[in-house]
Amino acid sequence: MKRLLHNLRAELSVFATAFILRAVFALQWIAMPYFRAPQIDARIHQLWALDILHGHLLRDTAFYQSPFYPYLLALLYKLFGPADYAMLFLQAVVGAATAVLIFKTAQKAFGRRAGILAGILAAVYMPFIFYTAPLLKEIWVAGGLALFCLLALCALENQSGKLLFWCGTALGFTALSRGNALLLFPLPLIFIAYKYRPQWRKFAAQFALLAAGTLLPVLPATLHNYAAAKDFVLINYTSGFSFFIGNNAQATGVADYPLGIASAPQLEEAQAAAYAERAEGRPLKPSEISSFWMHKCFAFAVHKPGKWLKLTFHKALIFFNRDDAPDDYSRSFIRDNFGSLLKLHLLGFAAAAVLGIIGICLFFDSNSGAFFLLCSGAIYSFSVIITFISDRYRMPLAVFLLPFSALLVDKAISGELWPALKAKPWRVACAAALSAFCIFPKPFDETAVKAQGYSQLVWVYSDLEQYDKAAQAFSTALELQRPLLPETFMKAGMAYEQLGDIKTAGETYQAGIISNPAYPPAYINMAEFLLQNKQPAPAVPYLERALLLSPEDKTAVKDMVIAYRMMKDEKKEKEWEKKL
Numbered sequence: 001m002k003r004l005l006h007n008l009r010a011e012l013s014v015f016a017t018a019f020i021l022r023a024v025f026a027l028q029w030i031a032m033p034y035f036r037a038p039q040i041d042a043r044i045h046q047l048w049a050l051d052i053l054h055g056h057l058l059r060d061t062a063f064y065q066s067p068f069y070p071y072l073l074a075l076l077y078k079l080f081g082p083a084d085y086a087m088l089f090l091q092a093v094v095g096a097a098t099a100v101l102i103f104k105t106a107q108k109a110f111g112r113r114a115g116i117l118a119g120i121l122a123a124v125y126m127p128f129i130f131y132t133a134p135l136l137k138e139i140w141v142a143g144g145l146a147l148f149c150l151l152a153l154c155a156l157e158n159q160s161g162k163l164l165f166w167c168g169t170a171l172g173f174t175a176l177s178r179g180n181a182l183l184l185f186p187l188p189l190i191f192i193a194y195k196y197r198p199q200w201r202k203f204a205a206q207f208a209l210l211a212a213g214t215l216l217p218v219l220p221a222t223l224h225n226y227a228a229a230k231d232f233v234l235i236n237y238t239s240g241f242s243f244f245i246g247n248n249a250q251a252t253g254v255a256d257y258p259l260g261i262a263s264a265p266q267l268e269e270a271q272a273a274a275y276a277e278r279a280e281g282r283p284l285k286p287s288e289i290s291s292f293w294m295h296k297c298f299a300f301a302v303h304k305p306g307k308w309l310k311l312t313f314h315k316a317l318i319f320f321n322r323d324d325a326p327d328d329y330s331r332s333f334i335r336d337n338f339g340s341l342l343k344l345h346l347l348g349f350a351a352a353a354v355l356g357i358i359g360i361c362l363f364f365d366s367n368s369g370a371f372f373l374l375c376s377g378a379i380y381s382f383s384v385i386i387t388f389i390s391d392r393y394r395m396p397l398a399v400f401l402l403p404f405s406a407l408l409v410d411k412a413i414s415g416e417l418w419p420a421l422k423a424k425p426w427r428v429a430c431a432a433a434l435s436a437f438c439i440f441p442k443p444f445d446e447t448a449v450k451a452q453g454y455s456q457l458v459w460v461y462s463d464l465e466q467y468d469k470a471a472q473a474f475s476t477a478l479e480l481q482r483p484l485l486p487e488t489f490m491k492a493g494m495a496y497e498q499l500g501d502i503k504t505a506g507e508t509y510q511a512g513i514i515s516n517p518a519y520p521p522a523y524i525n526m527a528e529f530l531l532q533n534k535q536p537a538p539a540v541p542y543l544e545r546a547l548l549l550s551p552e553d554k555t556a557v558k559d560m561v562i563a564y565r566m567m568k569d570e571k572k573e574k575e576w577e578k579k580l
Contacts, residue, residue, distance in 0.1 A: 007112070011100050014119035019096035021123065021341065022132040026088040028340040029133035035084070037463035039456060040328045041065075042135035044265045049073035050082060062225035062286040063236040064269040068176035069137040084135060094143045095132045098399075099123045101146035106403035108153045109369030110410065118406035125402065126346045127324075127395045130331050137177040142396045144174030145181065149376060149399060152188045153369050159196055161209045164188060168213025176217055178396075179235050180383035184376055185214060191372055231285040240290030240297075241272045246315065246388030247297040247308065253315040253389055253443075254325045260518025260549070264487065267521070274550060318389040319381065320437040322350030326449055327390030333453025349394070353438045356401040359408030361431035362420045370407075373400050451482035462491040470495035474508075486516040490525045497529070505529065513542075520550040527559055536566035554580065 029035050038046050044065065052074035073087055080086040099122035107115025122128060131138040151167035154160070167188055174181040189207055192198065198206070218235060225233040241261075245251065250258050257263045261271045276292040277284050284292065301308040318325050324332065335342035364370055377400030384393045411417050421428055454477035461470035474492035477484055489512025496505035509526040516522065523546035530539035540563050546556040557579050564573040 018099040018123035022092035037460045062229040062233040098143040114410040165209040165213040168210040172214040172217035237286040237290040240293035244293040317443045324391030330453045355405035358431045359404035448482045451480040455488040467495040467498040486512040486519045486522045520546040536563040
């Protein structure tokens with residue numbers, strides 16, 4: 001009873017520490033402009049949730065993005081109103097609970113003191129704290145994986161079918177946010193088969209329970225997809241194009257979008273589908289669109305194996321590097337430009353990774369819990385490296401890594417570290433070699449990351465109608481002399497228009513076209529700028545180019561009607577009206 005109270009006190013202390021840090025950062029986030037103008041995936045989650053709230057429970061096709069987060073957000077909007085404060089509070093609770101789950105997982109694998117240390121490390125782990133605030137699913141992925149690991153280790157102790165069912169349920173819910181979690185499905189069964197060698201009937205029953213638990217949360221998404229698209233899509237159909245982003249001749253290893261396809265999720269879905277259908281010469285089902293892009297990845301790997309292997313190694317360097325490859329938000333940029341907890345020297349990936357690697361190399365043994373965590377971490381890392389790298393995709397690795405970091409600290413406290421260093425020189429050499437991956441110089445352009453941060457501020461301030469700040473951020477981004485997304489030029493052009501600087505607005509829209517000549521919205525934006533300034537004739541060639549790139553674009557067709565109406569060409573106006 002006394003030990004139980006000690007454990008409970010430790011768990012509550014970890015939870016309270018983690019929650020306070022996350023709640024403080026959430027309050028700081030609310031004071032930043034990012035909170036009032038969510039961007040990219042965060043904005044899509046918000047818009048999708050509002051759409052659900054207004055009665056559109058089902059899509060007209062299969063899910064392209066993961067469905068869990070928008071539906072949860074819609075539920076919170078229904079209960080507490082369409083503001084994001086409730087989600088930030090809930091994510092602070094989930095983040096704090098994740099620290100406790102990591103505590104309990106490490107305790108089960110390595111003992112009580114290692115568990116407490118792992119909980120403390122998780123509580124102060126900066127990436128966990130940061131992802132409490134944006135409207136993104138990452139903290140839910142980390143929490144789901146932590147629960148999966150704890151339940152799996154408990155199931156390994158006694159082959160409990162009930163625990164395997166709940167282990168599968170945790171994995172299924174995690175997969176609704178990040179589909180690569182399903183790659184972990186066989187691990188509990190493999191470990192049970194190796195450790196206990198059960199009779200085939202018992203093993204079949206265990207498999208059935210784990211599978212049933214996994215499918216339980218996934219099945220509604222699968223049924224929705226079949227009802228909407230008459231196609232078998234397990235959760236969503238973004239996997240093919242996501243693989244292509246990281247596996248093509250122009251890939252850089254990070255989220256650089258190829259072939260002129262936009263990074264904005266709603267445009268990405270439409271443009272990736274349109275490209276695949278043009279290439280195949282027929283309408284495609286969602287699963288066929290995903291397969292089309294996956295086949296292009298395989299073709300690249302088969303025809304250029306050397307380049308593919310070099311790219312994959314480069315992605316591994318980015319994945320394990322001490323610095324983050326930003327995606328939706330740049331934590332380093334926000335840290336440098338806004339006051340918050342991010343300025344504190346809390347635990348980052350480099351320290352956690354080096355401690356974890358040394359802990360694995362020096363103290364790993366045949367402990368089934370340790371081996372399970374190591375295999376889980378390796379599978380998760382592989383699943384990210386074969387696609388493309390961003391800090392938010394890497395962040396859940398800490399669930400598997402922090403217990404080993406805590407193990408090393410535990411051994412140091414108990415005085416076992418120095419004898420291990422002297423007795424295991426070959427393991428020390430392995431630890432040094434692997435840790436080097438984490439402390440190499442950045443394998444990506446830091447100035448480009450800074451330019452991306454200012455570029456995003458252009459979007460944020462434009463959405464907030466703070467056009468002077470948007471123009472200032474755009475000017476700073478240009479001074480860094482790094483490529484900017486065409487969407488940035490469009491937002492900046494709009495800001496200059498609102499400020500009354502029509503000449504600079506036109507030049508900015510034109511620069512957006514030059515930045516990416518294969519991006520249809522840039523041509524449409526330029527054409528609409530000309531139409532607003534009563535210049536329909538110059539607008540027509542831009543609309544023609546947009547329609548050449550994207551023949552089904554209804555916005556361009558509508559603008560064609562307006563252009564010919566302004567030119568009083570009734571014949572052409574009617575021709576284009578028929579195409580609507």
